Amino acid sequence: MKKVIIAALMMSCGVAWAQKDKKLVDKTVSKQRMEAHLKFLASDALRGRDTPSQGLEVAAEYLRTQLEYYGVKPFPEYPDYFQPVPFKKYYKPERGALTGTADTFQIEKDFLLLKGSNLNWTGEVVVLPYATQEELEEADVAGKLVVCTAGDGTDESVRAWYALAKEKRLWAQDAGAAGIIELYQSPQIPWPLLVKYLSGDKVMLDEGEDEDEFLTIWMSNAERKGSKAFSTGDTVTLEIAGSKVEKFNGHNIVGYVEGSDSELKSQYVAFTAHYDHVGVGAPDSTGDNIYNGARDNAVGTVTVLEAAKNLTTKPTKRSSLFVLFTAEEKGLLGSKYFVDNSPLPLNEIAFCFNSDNGGYNNTSMATVIGLDRTTAEDLLIKAIETYGLTPGDDANYKDQNLFDRSDNVSFASKGIPAPSFGMGVDAFDEDITRTYHQPADEFETLDMDYLYTFYRAYVLAGRLIGNMKETPFWVEGDKYYEAGKALYEK
Numbered sequence: 001m002k003k004v005i006i007a008a009l010m011m012s013c014g015v016a017w018a019q020k021d022k023k024l025v026d027k028t029v030s031k032q033r034m035e036a037h038l039k040f041l042a043s044d045a046l047r048g049r050d051t052p053s054q055g056l057e058v059a060a061e062y063l064r065t066q067l068e069y070y071g072v073k074p075f076p077e078y079p080d081y082f083q084p085v086p087f088k089k090y091y092k093p094e095r096g097a098l099t100g101t102a103d104t105f106q107i108e109k110d111f112l113l114l115k116g117s118n119l120n121w122t123g124e125v126v127v128l129p130y131a132t133q134e135e136l137e138e139a140d141v142a143g144k145l146v147v148c149t150a151g152d153g154t155d156e157s158v159r160a161w162y163a164l165a166k167e168k169r170l171w172a173q174d175a176g177a178a179g180i181i182e183l184y185q186s187p188q189i190p191w192p193l194l195v196k197y198l199s200g201d202k203v204m205l206d207e208g209e210d211e212d213e214f215l216t217i218w219m220s221n222a223e224r225k226g227s228k229a230f231s232t233g234d235t236v237t238l239e240i241a242g243s244k245v246e247k248f249n250g251h252n253i254v255g256y257v258e259g260s261d262s263e264l265k266s267q268y269v270a271f272t273a274h275y276d277h278v279g280v281g282a283p284d285s286t287g288d289n290i291y292n293g294a295r296d297n298a299v300g301t302v303t304v305l306e307a308a309k310n311l312t313t314k315p316t317k318r319s320s321l322f323v324l325f326t327a328e329e330k331g332l333l334g335s336k337y338f339v340d341n342s343p344l345p346l347n348e349i350a351f352c353f354n355s356d357n358g359g360y361n362n363t364s365m366a367t368v369i370g371l372d373r374t375t376a377e378d379l380l381i382k383a384i385e386t387y388g389l390t391p392g393d394d395a396n397y398k399d400q401n402l403f404d405r406s407d408n409v410s411f412a413s414k415g416i417p418a419p420s421f422g423m424g425v426d427a428f429d430e431d432i433t434r435t436y437h438q439p440a441d442e443f444e445t446l447d448m449d450y451l452y453t454f455y456r457a458y459v460l461a462g463r464l465i466g467n468m469k470e471t472p473f474w475v476e477g478d479k480y481y482e483a484g485k486a487l488y489e490k
Contacts, residue, residue, distance in 0.1 A: 120240075373474060
């Protein structure tokens with residue numbers, strides 16, 4: 001009987017604590033304030049917040065001042081809340097041509113430069129099936145240009161081909177080749193679409209070393225089984241001109257609130273989102289060429305601001321870490337840099353609660369990518385249901401691999417439990433593609449009543465996790481479970 005009474009008391013205390021958390025969330029999350037934040041961050045004045053751009057710098061200053069105003073503390077390393085992130089921007093070549101024995105091929109129309117810079121090179125070609133490590137070791141490729149088929153003949157995924165291309169270039173370089181051309185043809189991503197994805201200027205982290213410029217080319221190959229344009233022993237001439245590199249600094253925005261519990265305050269819950277978008281691009285049918293990024297990711301950015309407002313008003317038992325990332329759209333670069341240069345030991349970050357969005361098509365739900373992958377699942381569901389929403393995950397579109405495509409994966413790869421909280425998406429349909437990375441993603445198209453509910457669910461979930469008795473962790477068997485055990489020495 002005594003145990004039953006104690007259990008009942010503990011349950012009633014937990015319910016009372018959760019009710020207090022909800023009241024505090026309702027008091028601190030302001031619909032008027034969130035609208036103002038969203039209207040500014042997604043305004044034409046910021047020109048789509050590309051990395052780098054003046055609009056992104058203005059957004060960063062705005063966000064920094066909001067955290068300061070709320071009472072978020074800066075780390076000593078970053079007294080102005082700005083964590084400098086060093087970048088290199090590679091500007092695509094102005095012209096390029098590859099001339100063989102039978103024809104001349106033009107850059108973008110016929111081939112893409114994945115790696116390399118300005119050059120004027122003439123030499124021999126060696127044709128191999130796939131340029132595997134074994135093939136390269138057996139062939140005489142020293143000083144020659146290797147031509148092969150993309151991939152390895154077993155995996156039809158373009159993503160896998162791209163990953164393998166990095167290995168091939170290292171093998172070819174070790175074998176003494178002058179460069180490598182991979183013949184590309186895939187119904188998954190037709191050549192014109194691939195050119196759109198890969199032909200633009202590129203932003204990368206500046207890691208302080210000279211970039212390896214080993215020549216790597218993907219070439220359109222409609223026949224797929226080989227190219228009649230090349231034979232071993234042929235002489236070709238390759239000219240690339242007009243490319244350049246510029247260095248610059250971007251900024252992650254970083255701060256913290258100390259927890260209220262003498263022991264648990266040594267653990268941090270990270271509230272994260274990226275604040276960049278894709279800038280100015282091709283105009284739509286109305287002539288609008290500003291990709292405002294209201295959903296992606298002004299909405300996510302404001303979740304972090306609303307959490308900061310709440311947690312400075314009354315901290316949770318655990319401390320709170322706030323990070324707004326630059327350059328997510330360039331390949332998760334801001335978050336990758338942060339986890340490698342964190343002002344906190346990573347094993348003190350108990351949980352990363354990321355917020356990212358590509359759009360929404362269901363205002364009755366909130367989507368958590370990775371909902372069932374951590375021991376915080378029940379609290380996430382509780383917070384979402386408290387505000388009358390249905391909790392959902394990416395079960396209907398697992399093929400999109402969304403968990404590993406947002407900033408949360410930078411934390412997960414280190415072992416930190418890291419789901420991503422987003423608006424309601426039950427399928428990748430026209431409602432998503434109509435606004436995803438399009439000029440139509442504007443403030444005026446957002447449902448503010450839904451977002452007010454959505455924001456309160458996010459902030460309540462953050463509070464419940466910040467106050468939970470047990471430290472959250474990965475569900476056993478998750479792909480990041482072992483990394484978590486190593487990080488936290490479990």
